[in-house]
Amino acid sequence: MITRRSLLALTIGLTLTTPALAQSWKDKYPELVFALVPAENATGTLDRYTPFANYLSKELGVKVTMRIASDYTAVIEGQKNKQIHIGFYGPGSYARANTVSGGNVIPFVTTKNSDGSIGYYSVMYVRADSKFKSIEDLKGTTLGFVDVESTSGFKAPNFFLTQQGFPIDRYFKVGQTTGSHENAVLALAAGTVDAAVNWWNSEDDSNLTRMLHKGMVKRTDGTLMKKEDFRIAWKSPLLPGSPFAYLADMPDDLKKAIVKAFVDAPQKDKDAFAKLSDGKDLGFVEVTAKDYEESVKMNLWLDEQRKKKAS
Incomplete structure (x- = not known):
């Protein structure tokens, strides 16, 4: 039977032991x-x-x-x-x-x-005012990577494009790392590279759309660029x-x-x-x-x- 006295003893016991257990990992x-x-x-x-x-x-x-x-x-x-x-x-x-x-x-x-899905994609962007429309058009061009440990910005493009018959080290003239997802987009906007890889969740959720929303992407003359100024030339399987x-x-x-x-x-x-x-x-x-x-x-x-x- 639980009496008032036993309940009080139980409460005191919990007070003494529970904090010690709760603090065990916090001490370390x-x-x-x-x-x-x-x-x-x-x-x-x-x-x-x-x-x-x-x-x-x-x-x-x-x-x-x-x-x-x-x-x-x-x-x-x-x-x-x-x-x-x-x-x-x-x-x-x-x-x-x-x-x-x-x-x-x-x-x-x-x-x-x-949309309830889990995962994302690696995409290769080109400028909409360029002649490039697909991966087949990009042979011998300059590609902007992100970082050698980036999945969407290096690993996935290398892996999947090789499987698809477009090994980057042989298909592109130059593959250069830019250091960040943002830098890859900016290099493409400035014309430093002909194409750039990046992460993409959906049409309205990508690194590019976030940068455009902040007004970060400009042409060399300083005018702001829009989503329509870029197109996707290649998209990976779901990552x-x-x-x-x-x-x-x-x-x-x-x-x-x-x-x-x-x-x-x-x-x-x-x-x-x-x-x-x-x-x-x-x-x-x-x-x-x-x-x-x-x-x-x-x-x-x-x-x-x-x-x-x-x-």
Whole structure:
């Protein structure tokens, strides 16, 4: 029988034990580092993600420090060395992080697009005022990449175009990295490259549409460009959604808390969540390493190609 006295004793017991359990991982992880590779300039990324980092701090009860990395390799190495607890990747860069960390970097969520789908595409843009309309028209031209660890901006185009009979190193005159998704678009707008690869979710949700919305894309004479000034000459098969990944060797209760905070974000902080995608995404969905097995295979194939060229 539960009496008033036994209920009081039970309450005291819970008071003494529960906080100790709740604080167990917080004592070891008083601060969590959340790292991103900017798909836009660093200022834009800070503006987009700071409210979400603040939300995570509130939900998890520890300080969440956001870091904007210069490139994908910085995030990969940071997680490998356990200096970054949560990283945001493309599928290919995640696969690299998983490999170099000995499997200690694992994905836990990705986003659901506005139409309910999961995943995105790599596309190759050309200017609408050029003579180029398809990949067949681009032989011997200059192609702008993003970063060698970018899935949409390097890995996927190399992998799929080779399968389709258009190996980039032989089909294009020059393939040059621009350093970021934004830089690739700006190089195309300026005429520095004839085509540029980038990420694309839908007609109204892509890096290009976000840049155009901000008035960032201009012709050499300074006039603003519009969506109609570009066309897609090539589009990849559907890629897995870009994952957020954490360190597998962190405490299970910490990992569960992180997953819950992400999944609950659209309901608990609608504005912070909406800001991540300009209100385009519907929510976070849980994923596992199994969802990215094809990305690992893509990486292995690219590594083999590099070895063949070096030998």
